[in-house]
Amino acid sequence: MVYLITGVSGSGKTTVGKKLANRLNCPYHEGDDYHSEESLELLNEGINLSEHEWKDWVFALRAVVDMEIAMQKNAVITATLLKEKQRAAVIANRPQIKLIYFKTDIETARERLRHKKNHIKLLQYQFDNLEEPDNCIIIDVKDKIPDEIAELILV
Secondary structure: OEEEEEOOOOOOHHHHHHHHHHHHOOOEEEHHHHOOHHHHHHHHOOOOOOHHHHHHHHHHHHHHHHHHHHHOOOEEEEOOOOOHHHHHHHHOOOOOEEEEEEEOOHHHHHHHOOOOHHHHHHHHHHHHHOOOOOOOEEEEOOOOOHHHHHHHHHO
């Protein structure tokens, strides 16, 4: 099973994703690692990416998912994936992928990101452009600790 955790910056994807991968004793992939250097530079400056840059990233993530499915083992991947078309391109109706959406509010996300200035710059954009998924596991992460969230995913 590939556990694909999505949500805005500050929702706890990376923290919980690492805990989940540790519990499952499986690989963990941080979605940001699959952006091009140019895209990472833009994001670090708080500049949103173009549709073309997002498309390249989505196809890179899909390749990671393809590899993990081919290995027929568990894996955890975290990625913002704000838009339904981005998620659909990565998932492609494959039952080996469990989509998990971390729901939060902007105040909670902003507080969690107070030490990551580049992420805060993009936070309002993320909330403005978020298309919340409804065909997945939805976890409201606002008042939950990472271990509790990881446990909810495994139930």
